Amino acid sequence: KQEVTQIPAALSVPEGENLVLNCSFTDSAIYNLQWFRQDPGKGLTSLLLIQSSQREQTSGRLNASLDKSSGRSTLYIAASQPGDSATYLCAVLGTGNQFYFGTGTSLTVIP
Amino acid sequence: NAGVMQNPRHLVRRRGQEARLRCSPMKGHSHVYWYRQLPEEGLKFMVYLQKENIIDESGMPKERFSAEFPKEGPSILRIQQVVRGDSAAYFCASSTAVNTEAFFGQGTRLTVV
Numbered sequence: 001k002q003e004v005t006q007i008p009a010a011l012s013v014p015e016g017e018n019l020v021l022n023c024s025f026t027d028s029a030i031y032n033l034q035w036f037r038q039d040p041g042k043g044l045t046s047l048l049l050i051q052s053s054q055r056e057q058t059s060g061r062l063n064a065s066l067d068k069s070s071g072r073s074t075l076y077i078a079a080s081q082p083g084d085s086a087t088y089l090c091a092v093l094g095t096g097n098q099f100y101f102g103t104g105t106s107l108t109v110i111p
Numbered sequence: 112n113a114g115v116m117q118n119p120r121h122l123v124r125r126r127g128q129e130a131r132l133r134c135s136p137m138k139g140h141s142h143v144y145w146y147r148q149l150p151e152e153g154l155k156f157m158v159y160l161q162k163e164n165i166i167d168e169s170g171m172p173k174e175r176f177s178a179e180f181p182k183e184g185p186s187i188l189r190i191q192q193v194v195r196g197d198s199a200a201y202f203c204a205s206s207t208a209v210n211t212e213a214f215f216g217q218g219t220r221l222t223v224v
Contacts, residue, residue, distance in 0.1 A: 004153075031210040043117075043202060043217035089154070097167060097209055098144070098156040 002027045002094050006102035013080055014110050021075040021105045023090030028068050035064050035075050036089040038104070044089065048075070080109045113137070115205050115216035116185075123222045124193045132188040132219045136205030143186045144213065145178060148200040160186060193223045 003026045013019050023033070032051045036044040048057045048064040050073070056065040063076040077084060087106045091099040116135040124130050136143050145157040156170040160180040171178065175193075180186040190197055200220050204213040 032212075034213065036215070041220075044204075044215035046212060046214060049212045091154075093210060093213075097159055098170065099146070099154070099204075099213065100156070101146075101154040103153040 002030075002092060002100040004090060004092055004100050004102040006088075006090055006105050008105060009103070010106040010108075012108040012110060015080060015082060017080050017109075018076070018078050019080055019107070021077070021088050021090075021107070023073040023075070023102055025071045025073075025092045025100070027094065028071050029095055030068065031093045031095070033064075033066055033073050033090065033092050034099070035062075035073075036091060038087045038089055040087075047088075077107075080107075082109045082111045085109050115140075115203055115214050117201075117203050117216035117219050119219060120217060121220050121222070123224060125224055126194055127192050130190040130193050130197070130221055132190075132201050132203075132221070133185045134188070134203030134205075134216060135185040136203075137214055140205035140207050140214075142206045142208065143180050144204040144206075145186075145188050146202045146204065146215075148202065148218075150199070154202065157188070190221075193221075195223050197221060198223045 005024045007022045034049045035047040050057050050066040061078040066073045087104040089104045090102045143160045146154040148154045158171050158178045159167040175191045177189045200218045202218045204215045206213045
């Protein structure tokens with residue numbers, strides 16, 4: 001069964017700092033990996049989607065990488081801002097057509 | 112193009128009552144997924160539906176829970192005889208096809224009192 005782990009569980013950084021969030025998964029047989037953002041009491045906002053054949057995706061200050069063979073993905077956030085404060089979730093789409101989610105990294109960017 | 116719409120946003124039910132959660136997928140999306148987020152836990156898959164068909168319900172509790180996605184209208188997640196342990200946030204997602212980007216709704220927060 002696929003298991004997704006996110007490290008660290010919580011992270012606090014000063015504004016302007018670059019940071020990396022980590023995601024690992026146990027079964028490399030995935031279709032894609034998606035990073036989401038969740039604000040308290042809100043839904044999930046899709047940030048980046050990486051297909052299994054891709055190595056990375058970029059959107060603005062965000063860059064996500066995927067190393068399927070080692071079961072790892074990273075989300076890089078450049079020049080962090082207080083508005084980036086949220087929980088970041090990693091989800092892998094497996095052969096069962098269902099997402100397996102990590103428990104998230106709670107990010108706080110201090111002004 | 113409106114996003115995935117879920118209603119109600121908040122729902123309070125007494126133990127033993129029924130809860131009905133609605134999800135309207137994004138326009139053009141025929142694949143719907145339901146997930147549950149228990150307090151302090153990650154999102155867990157419940158069921159995957161296409162129009163009029165349940166494709167995968169491996170994450171659904173065997174009793175009291177059911178889901179449908181009729182030809183017309185929203186997808187419905189129905190919980191009969193709710194118990195305190197059903198209190199959670201229920202999220203719906205939709206996509207155009209299998210293995211494509213999924214978009215999530217704002218969720219329905221169910222509280223059972």
